[in-house]
Amino acid sequence: xxxxxxxxxxxxxxxxxxxxxxxxxxxxxxxxxxxxxxxxxxxxxxxxxxxxxxxxxxxxxxxxxxxxxxxxxxxxxxxxxxxxxxxxxxxxxxxxxxxxxxxxxxxxxxxxxxxxxxxxxxxxxxxxxxxxxxxxxxxxxxxxxxxxxxxxxxxxxxxxxxxxxxxxxxxxxxxxxxxxxxxxxxxxxxxxxxxxxxxxxxxxxxxxxxxxxxxxxxxxxxxxxxxxxxxxxxxxxxxxxxxxxxxxxxxxxxxxxxxxxxxxxxxxxxxxxxxxxxxxxxxxxxxxxxxxxxxxxxxxxxxxxxxxxxxxxxxxxxxxxxxxxxxxxxxxxxxxxxxxxxxxxxxxxxxxxxxxxxxxxxxxxxxxxxxxxxxxxxxxxxxxxxxxxxxxxxxxxxxxxxxxxxxxxxxxx
Amino acid sequence: xxxxxxxxxxxxxxxxxxxxxxxxxxxxxxxxxxxxxxxxxxxxxxxxxxxxxxxxxxxxxxxxxxxxxxxxxxxxxxxxxxxxxxxxxxxxxxxxxxxxxxxxxxxxxxxxxxxxxxxxxxxxxxxxxxxxxxxxxxxxxxxxxxxxxxxxxxxxxxxxxxxxxxxxxxxxxxxxxxxxxxxxxxxxxxxxxxxxxxxxxxxxxxxxxxxxxxxxxxxxxxxxxxxxxxxxxxxxxxxxxxxxxxxxxxxxxxxxxxxxxxxxxxxxxxx
Numbered sequence: 100x101x102x103x104x105x106x107x108x109x110x111x112x113x114x115x116x117x118x119x120x121x122x123x124x125x126x127x128x129x130x131x132x133x134x135x136x137x138x139x140x141x142x143x144x145x146x147x148x149x150x151x152x153x154x155x156x157x158x159x160x161x162x163x164x165x166x167x168x169x170x171x172x173x174x175x176x177x178x179x180x181x182x183x184x185x186x187x188x189x190x191x192x193x194x195x196x197x198x199x200x201x202x203x204x205x206x207x208x209x210x211x212x213x214x215x216x217x218x219x220x221x222x223x224x225x226x227x228x229x230x231x232x233x234x235x236x237x238x239x240x241x242x243x244x245x246x247x248x249x250x251x252x253x254x255x256x257x258x259x260x261x262x263x264x265x266x267x268x269x270x271x272x273x274x275x276x277x278x279x280x281x282x283x284x285x286x287x288x289x290x291x292x293x294x295x296x297x298x299x300x301x302x303x304x305x306x307x308x309x310x311x312x313x314x315x316x317x318x319x320x321x322x323x324x325x326x327x328x329x330x331x332x333x334x335x336x337x338x339x340x341x342x343x344x345x346x347x348x349x350x351x352x353x354x355x356x357x358x359x360x361x362x363x364x365x366x367x368x369x370x371x372x373x374x375x376x377x378x379x380x381x382x383x384x385x386x387x388x389x390x391x392x393x394x395x396x397x398x399x400x401x402x403x404x405x406x407x408x409x410x411x412x413x414x415x416x417x418x419x420x421x422x423x424x425x426x427x428x429x430x431x432x433x434x435x436x437x438x439x440x441x442x443x444x445x446x447x448x449x450x451x452x453x454x455x456x457x458x459x460x461x462x463x464x465x466x467x468x469x470x471x472x473x474x475x476x477x478x479x480x481x482x483x484x485x486x487x488x489x490x491x492x493x494x495x496x497x498x499x500x501x502x503x504x505x506x507x508x509x510x511x512x
Numbered sequence: 513x514x515x516x517x518x519x520x521x522x523x524x525x526x527x528x529x530x531x532x533x534x535x536x537x538x539x540x541x542x543x544x545x546x547x548x549x550x551x552x553x554x555x556x557x558x559x560x561x562x563x564x565x566x567x568x569x570x571x572x573x574x575x576x577x578x579x580x581x582x583x584x585x586x587x588x589x590x591x592x593x594x595x596x597x598x599x600x601x602x603x604x605x606x607x608x609x610x611x612x613x614x615x616x617x618x619x620x621x622x623x624x625x626x627x628x629x630x631x632x633x634x635x636x637x638x639x640x641x642x643x644x645x646x647x648x649x650x651x652x653x654x655x656x657x658x659x660x661x662x663x664x665x666x667x668x669x670x671x672x673x674x675x676x677x678x679x680x681x682x683x684x685x686x687x688x689x690x691x692x693x694x695x696x697x698x699x700x701x702x703x704x705x706x707x708x709x710x711x712x713x714x715x716x717x718x719x720x721x722x723x724x725x726x727x728x729x730x731x732x733x734x735x736x737x738x739x740x741x742x743x744x745x746x747x748x749x750x751x752x753x754x755x756x757x758x759x760x761x762x763x764x765x766x767x768x769x770x771x772x773x774x775x776x777x778x779x780x781x782x783x
Binding site (some may be wrong): 174203204341344384499 | 656677
């Protein structure tokens with residue numbers, strides 16, 4: 100069975116994201132009668148026509164206020180065995196952390212833009228976040244074409260504007276589809292009211308091989324014995340110490356020589372364990388228990404590996420998205436995979452606001468929330484990292500305050 | 513060994529989450545087991561995560577209204593898998609003869625949510641592994657892998673924490689009494705059945721069709737209705753789920769009794 104395609108539906112508030120998903124969902128997969136009933140009754144109580152968005156916006160407050168508060172996900176079957184999970188996210192600026200929560204899991208994204216309005220600051224911010232999170236498959240759905248009379252000239256004019264606006268962000272959408280989510284135009288069937296449009300419908304664009312198969316970024320080919328295993332914990336079973344964790348890359352065979360980072364000690368895999376049996380070899384993404392020849396110093400956060408693509412350091416450069424205000428030299432916790440250490444931002448080299456990419460002043464050593472910065476990070480204990488294209492997990496990190504709240508998301512440069 | 517790569521990915525991610533939760537909470541972590549198909553998969557994943565013996569308590573919130581088959585299943589597999597089973601009941605409400613006749617909302621709240629609160633307080637638990645999935649219910653679709661509850665067990669769904677890649681989450685804090693950890697959040701009903709089949713896991717017999725009917729979702733005998741089905745084997749259940757448009761919890765009365773009932777129950781601490 101194929102893995103499903105996870106598509107985040109992003110864009111400004113009121114651009115019609117939930118309506119788009121609700122409409123596609125109800126046309127693609129039979130929505131249960133129970134759910135349709137529940138939505139019809141809710142609409143009746145609120146004195147409204149049937150709202151497709153309510154298939155997603157399940158909270159009472161969301162329906163009363165007509166806005167998505169939290170991110171949600173729905174599963175549906177498209178065509179040719181393709182299965183899609185739509186991730187709906189809120190458009191409001193103050194709900195950006197809910198947008199981030201949903202979008203971080205996506206394989207690709209639809210940026211929904213209201214054809215009747217100039218491209219909003221928030222849509223550009225969402226586009227920026229997609230680029231920042233490393234989501235390269237992006238298509239634009241130009242919604243509410245009904246409001247501009249389904250006109251080709253208008254579409255072309257707006258499309259050119261959006262392209263120009265997204266270019267500096269590093270997003271070059273693979274598709275521009277003129278749609279009307281409310282009226283179902285160009286979602287599943289080619290629109291009869293926009294015969295001038297000969298491109299793919301929204302669902303065809305999603306199903307297209309081009310959109311699905313384009314790799315996120317080229318990963319260097321693995322060497323034959325290369326592997327990376329993150330140690331999550333050390334369990335003691337029948338007086339034997341076992342390192343449990345996740346094999347994020349490659350495969351491990353019995354008697355493999357390996358290296359334990361960050362200390363850079365040589366070691367050897369003596370046993371590979373799983374529930375009720377031992378194995379001769381395991382492959383990513385399995386999560387076995389390992390017994391190494393020398394278990395004495397092994398601890399959570401260590402990386403057992405054979406790889407030339409990992410770096411060990413006390414200081415590194417990164418690009419960070421500030422979920423909260425970021426302050427230079429403030430003591431903060433850094434988490435990178437299972438590695439945790441006290442850290443601080445030692446230098447802020449540049450900062451930009453995310454909607455227009457205007458450079459902002461950093462003389463005070465402070466970057467406000469929702470902005471982005473290029474920084475140097477210093478850590479108290481050495482950490483192991485890799486390029487994002489090599490292993491997602493060791494190429495990104497978060498900075499958390501002492502309450503455990505995430506203050507910034509970082510991508511190692 | 514031929515196992516499905518997609519199921520392998522789901523399994524591996526869930527095991528990662530279980531181990532992270534155990535690392536954070538050690539002995540103040542517990543697992544909720546209803547003997548249903550989802551939490552039985554969760555128990556299996558925990559056995560895999562811990563390479564055998566599950567070191568944390570496995571709690572059954574017992575309303576006393578469960579099907580007999582569920583109690584039989586509990587006895588058999590708690591023993592076979594060596595689980596540290598804890599049966600939690602709201603004895604006071606049971607003595608007061610709480611039942612769905614006094615209102616389904618009230619009954620769920622007293623016999624499930626209250627019973628859970630009592631056991632959490634009694635054992636000083638800080639986190640619970642719970643087998644909910646996003647595709648079960650539109651309200652559960654909004655959950656996080658690590659989801660906090662305040663001292664009154666309330667779920668503040670409008671202000672949930674930021675969570676990234678199911679890997680970075682909020683896991684500590686002063687004002688929260690406990691965290692709900694949801695390792696199966698990204699699984700679908702079909703994935704649960706395909707995995708159950710692949711791993712040859714046992715399930716309560718109520719899931720299999722008898723006389724043209726089977727239960728899609730099981731709980732209290734008085735509040736569950738069977739759906740029409742001919743599926744008498746795991747194979748046939750997988751086939752049935754692939755083609756149905758009937759909601760999984762359509763036989764669960766508490767979901768549809770009143771508007772937003774699930775939202776209200778969950779915001780008060782229901783699973």
